Amino acid sequence: MSDYDDVCVLLPTMDEVETVARVVESFRDVGLDDVLVIDGGSTDGTRDAASDAGARVVEQSGRGKGQAIREAVCDHVTATYVVMADADATYDAADVDAMLDPLVAGEADHVIGNRFADMRSGAMTRLNRIGNQLINLSFRAIHGENYRDILSGYRAFTRESFRKLHLTADGFGIETEMAVECVKNRIPVAVVPITYRERPGGSATNLHPIRDGGVIFIELYRKAKTNNPLFYFGSLGALSTTAGAAMTAYVLYRWFVHGVTHEVIAIGAVGAALLGIQLLIFGFLADMILSLHREQVARYERAIDGNDD
Template structure:
């Protein structure tokens, strides 16, 4: 079990991977028992060879997508502290020790490398990325009542208990959204670490698709809100059905009936009744799912205790070996 594991997902990053590894090695030379892992995701260039020559431990994930890579890393590696950094040399390594100390000494579960409070908006030349980062940050902080300043950053530090209790569901770049919401929903201790951001060096190709990835992130956000707050989610639809039912009944059934004492719009009466039934169904569906989610939260806390006990056992075994 490592003291610090540096996790670097990589896909066709031959231009920058060597520099990132050497920078990380220089910055972590005073942190004992540090291992640098590069997880290659089917690169077609010399990323793997350069990473090996630079001294990193290279492993492979053949299912395409950043989420698949992170799932593999989190399953295979045991460490007291994990730091994940992109292989594109857009993040400075001079804050690695600060992020490490927050997890190691302050028991922080996730440290977020906050680009948006520093140079991101001046360095990043893709305007839709700037807009999308701001939009997603505001939505998540509002709906999930947290204060994470950079939701989509790939520069993060994690505790052992975060890594071993985080269910990786996404396969693409929406994985960072999942991490942020998971930490917020399960009361994980999160801190922001302001980091400078520099755009990719010329000739280095981004793997992001602005519209496709942005749409995926918003869909993920909607699905996670439905999962973690089902009563609030389904209550919106319940209120819409109830409102439509009420309007149709009053203006197309009740008011004409009060004048003629005859129900003249039977189809409208039937539709308003169906909408009223749908309103009750969606509301009680949300209430039932909310009860299930409460049970899941209790089970998560129990699982967290088991993870902590496992880590303590591993720490004792390591001390015995030393």
């Protein structure tokens, strides 16, 4: 893609003074003049550095990366295409053509940059690699799509498709939520290889692997309630049923071997087993309802397309 007049680069920032100017300049050097920095209240001069480098700078009204992205796209972006990246200089502006080409060609409405395709030495710790792979495997198992790198912060999408996503995450769970919402709303997604580099010396990450990783796993599971109810309620039902079976086995063992009865535990075992079975049944029913809903939506969309023709 050679014409970037209808493209906005979105950079959410928080204390990124060491790298933000470099990132803004790198995107402007490849022809992207509309660079929007939305800042979460930096105290280190990030906003001044970004403005001096040629970016539009807006201070977000709330807190968190997710809130910043929603506010920026909905209130401050008018371009058709949005390129979202982090301001920590780990992404390469030269990859922007690969990110935008599927959108311009009409092959996708949302593009994810796959960091694992060309990850440079030192770019990610072993713990983060393992966590990322577990999250990607969990996403594939729960939501049925292999996006390879759902936590990538390098994205490109149409502003119209973004408005179809029901996004509520305020923090680093926003990338996970965007991936889930793309599946839920059947938005065409393309995954392209990108380069991922080590953070430059002197810059510090705002990501906390354990805390934010936990938030991401919770977000994945929470979203399964409406996107894959059989997994959501089925897993809860299986857990409850297993707990009931374990308690039943303990009660029977104590009764047969030692002649000791445990009435309270026995009641709890029956209750857990019944709850688990009910949750499993509810999961199957919810999955059937969701399938019917998707069929109805598909028929409605086909009817609308037919009328437009």
